[in-house]
Amino acid sequence: MRADRRDLPPTTSNSLRLTGTSYAVLTLLHHLGEATPYDLKQALERSIANFWPVPHTTFYAEPERLQQGGYLTVRQEAGGRKRKLYALTPTGEAALREWADSPEVSRSQLRDEGTLKIFAGADPRVIFTQQRQWRAQKLIELEGYLDNLRDSEHAAAIRATLLTGIAYERALIEMIDRFLSEGSSFLQDADASARPLDAKG
Amino acid sequence: MRADRRDLPPTTSNSLRLTGTSYAVLTLLHHLGEATPYDLKQALERSIANFWPVPHTTFYAEPERLQQGGYLTVRQEAGGRKRKLYALTPTGEAALREWADSPEVSRSQLRDEGTLKIFAGADPRVIFTQQRQWRAQKLIELEGYLDNLRDSEHAAAIRATLLTGIAYERALIEMIDRFLSEGSSFLQDADASARPLDAKG
DNA sequence: GCTTGATAGTTCGTCCCGTACTATACAGAT
DNA sequence: ATCTGTATAGTACGGGACGAACTATCAAGC
Incomplete structure (x- = not known):
């Protein structure tokens, strides 16, 4: 009987999987500096949306995930809309560089x-x-x-x-x-x- | 105060949402007649996979859903691999025709x-x-x-x-x-x- | 009758998406 | 001053989609 995946040690807390969408967020933040989810959405539309569509709701959820993984910092406005401002940490910057510098890419895919x-x-x-x-x-x-x-x-x-x-x-x-x-x-x-x-x- | 979606009557039991992938399955069955999930996977690869990728696991889950909605029939082999054979019902055939005949399509999207x-x-x-x-x-x-x-x-x-x-x-x-x-x-x-x-x- | 590789099927967890909804800001009309 | 409309901004949630990892069956060659 072979080892079942459930016998493996639990994955460590901050090892969340980085997807293409994660890197899209990291790249946008690298370009913009500190930014709100709405800023990210706007910037995406003017640049990479044609090749990497991201629904706007993802810009609220994904930075949250990335922040929990230590890739981003957050701070929140006091009044008004209490917008959250995200920025890259050195960890986030490093992860982005490592990904961008490696030549492997997944295959392009179309949905038509x-x-x-x-x-x-x-x-x-x-x-x-x-x-x-x-x-x-x-x-x-x-x-x-x-x-x-x-x-x-x-x-x-x-x-x-x-x-x-x-x-x-x-x-x-x-x-x-x-x-x-x-x-x-x-x-x-x-x-x-x-x-x-x-x-x- | 506006009506909340929870005030609406519950959706009837067999109104499951048909997605593009659902129609891909229906079309493949229309072409193949009765077929197993594996047959569907093979046929997709030789035809529409380039424009509508579907992971093979979906061909096990999705026909199940469609069958519960009344769009497909199933029957199962007795011995061996106990493969399931799916086929269109008249309902399924009609849903497929209705979709294929309407000119509206969602926008093509690329993920690169x-x-x-x-x-x-x-x-x-x-x-x-x-x-x-x-x-x-x-x-x-x-x-x-x-x-x-x-x-x-x-x-x-x-x-x-x-x-x-x-x-x-x-x-x-x-x-x-x-x-x-x-x-x-x-x-x-x-x-x-x-x-x-x-x-x- | 064993090994190997191709064929076939399943489980599971999480990502991801779309729909619908809420809330805030601001400009112009009344 | 308040109302109304429109653009801006943010949230909730359910379920489809995805992919890794695994198991099982079969056929061919030895």
Whole structure:
């Protein structure tokens, strides 16, 4: 009989698991200095939300967790909304650096209800038309953030993130336009789309 | 004083919420007829996994839920692994059709730790190089599924899904290659990337 | 009949998300 | 001064989703 996980010693109190979302919070705090959950939410929307969506409620729960793990400090306003102001501790700073400096990343993943509907038999043109609109809209939004980006110590990283998002949206809009002009041949004839690209790496 | 949600009548017993993952399961069963959780997992990997990832454990839990809601039937093998075989009920079939036929879809969303690291200051070249490899690999995988796709009632939808995945990966590989050959100008100079595209719709 | 690797299924804890809700601030109307 | 609407800010909570770790079955080759 093999050892059961319940035979293992209990995990020590402050070893909480750091997820991608944890690092998103740590990075935002690194950029902003001391900040409230609401500040974090705002900053995320203007930078990494396109590649790492975080619902606003998480910005209230997650810093709490991180603070309990010793990665953040808190202090609370006396009056008014009694907002909580979080900031990185040296531990938090170190954890962030260690993660950011290691080259391993988990695989990119996509969640796209439109393609799920195509899989279920929906008309691809309807889905793609909708998506083109959203992507064009998002593209404008990201370009706006880029134009309003102010110089700071971290502007280069934010800029790189925004440029990546812009390139991503453009690439997909191009792809959609190609499909929409090809019409239904996309669906009927697999060989109609030439394959000049394929894998090099 | 406003009405509290606890004043509302309790939700009826079989109104369970159908999520995207629920519809993925329903669609797979529609394609496969009667199937085990393992069958579902396999079929997903060869079709929609690229746009709607589902961990294998979900294929054991989710059909159970759906069956309790009256969307599926179950029967269990007598001996051996006692596998459970699920199939759509008319209710399930109807729910699937209703969903697939309505044009509304939630927004596509991406979860990409690589870009999160770029946001945290990592070198984009390292990240993009890694991603190019994965995408090239995925492209080959998807092309393999397409080549081995057998004719069936539902082949057109599966084909459309695979072609969408292939076009998606190609578009992003092109984008990455463009970046990698441009070198660091991407990072230094926002105007270096011309903008012939932008929003039409 | 044993070993090995592929196939198949389960348990569990926690993360994470969305919905709905509450509360505060402030500007303009009355 | 108070009311009303809107933007800003924060909270509660239930349950879906996820992934690590594990167990079990089967088929093939020796």
